[in-house]
Amino acid sequence: xxxxxxDVHTAYLIDVKADWLRHLKNDILEPVAAAALxxxxxxxxxxxxxxxxxxxxxxxxxxxxxxxxPEYVSALAAGCPKNDHAVKAALLENAYIERDHPFLLxxxxxxxxxPGDAIxxxxxxxxxxxxxxxxxxxxxxxxxxxHRPWIEGMAATAVGVESxxxxxxxxxxxxxxxxxxxxxxxxxxFRIHGGEVEMEHGNEGLRVLEKYxxxxxxxxxxxxxxxASLVANAIGTGLFDAVARW
Numbered sequence: 001x002x003x004x005x006x007d008v009h010t011a012y013l014i015d016v017k018a019d020w021l022r023h024l025k026n027d028i029l030e031p032v033a034a035a036a037l038x039x040x041x042x043x044x045x046x047x048x049x050x051x052x053x054x055x056x057x058x059x060x061x062x063x064x065x066x067x068x069x070p071e072y073v074s075a076l077a078a079g080c081p082k083n084d085h086a087v088k089a090a091l092l093e094n095a096y097i098e099r100d101h102p103f104l105l106x107x108x109x110x111x112x113x114x115p116g117d118a119i120x121x122x123x124x125x126x127x128x129x130x131x132x133x134x135x136x137x138x139x140x141x142x143x144x145x146x147h148r149p150w151i152e153g154m155a156a157t158a159v160g161v162e163s164x165x166x167x168x169x170x171x172x173x174x175x176x177x178x179x180x181x182x183x184x185x186x187x188x189x190f191r192i193h194g195g196e197v198e199m200e201h202g203n204e205g206l207r208v209l210e211k212y213x214x215x216x217x218x219x220x221x222x223x224x225x226x227x228a229s230l231v232a233n234a235i236g237t238g239l240f241d242a243v244a245r246w
Contacts (some may be wrong), residue, residue, distance in 0.1 A: 004064075010167050012126065012166060012196075012199040012202075012203070013029065013199075013202065014203045015208070016206055018210055018213075018215065020213075020222075021209060023100050024209075024224075024228055024229070025163075028067055028228065028229045028232065029163050029228070031231055032164055032232045032233055032236040033168065035236060036167065036201075036236035037168065039237055039240040040238065040244065041240035041241075041243045042240055043178075046109055046171060046174075048175065050243070052113065052180055054246055055112065055180055056109060056112035057131075057243075057246070059108060059109050060109045060114040060128065060135040061099065061130055061131050061133075061242075062105065062134070062205050063109050063114075064094070064128055064134060064138070065134055065137060065141070066102055067120065067124075068141070069102070070101075070102070071140070072141060072145045072157055073094050073095040074095040075152050075153070076091050076145060076154060077091035077092045081212075085191055087204075090186040094201055094204075096171070098217050101189060101192070102120060103120065104189035105189040106119060106120045107189070108186050108187060108189050110186075111178075111186040112176070112180060112183055116126055128218055130213045131185075134239075137231075137234050137239075138233075140156070140231065140234065141157065141231065144156035144227055147183040148204070149223075150177070151212050151220065151224060152227045153208065153227075154205055155205070155207050155209060155224035155243055156210065156230065157204065158204060158208065159201075159205040159206060159232075159234045160228040160229070160234075160235070161207065162205060163202035163203075164232045164235055164236045165193050165194075165202075165226075166194055166195065166198045166199045166202070170190060170191070170193065170194015171193065172190060173190020173193075173194060175191075209224055
């Protein structure tokens, strides 16, 4: 079982050498994680004060997005330079792991009283009343993965998502068990996403950026920063901002 990080925020992220990556890590990813942990909605969840129907709705919306993640990571693996066997193998392994994650989160959504099975079974546009915010997030992810250069897709997903998620969702899972009646056996998705495997996925994304973005390609650097920043903010605080508007 994955080990959940406690009170470390983003200390699990590796040190990076390039100035632009240090900027991304120190000035964007770490502050986003800190802002997420301090967000009033997360505080309400941790205290059990957010109504259960809103909590279930939040996780159902997230489930609607992550049903696509096995495909997204597979697409990134396919786009990886052919002879970079180490990175391609890591992405393929990640895609294999991701195949179970929609089912695990749907299990949690079902247990919270939400429509997890309906989200899994689809079709996407009629089986679930998704929030407009989560629709925009999903389209952003699909745009980066399927329509932008491969390295930008890596920045948006492997870094933008997986560098921030471990700091936040382990805590949410603990609150789900403590305050919202989620059984331990239904909380596996949270344990995984607050644990060491997910942390390593984010670090692998940083390593790939450091390897493939040239030191003199300022445009590529800024494009990757933009993608990672957009998605990290969307996952780290934008989701909670959306819940606060409900």
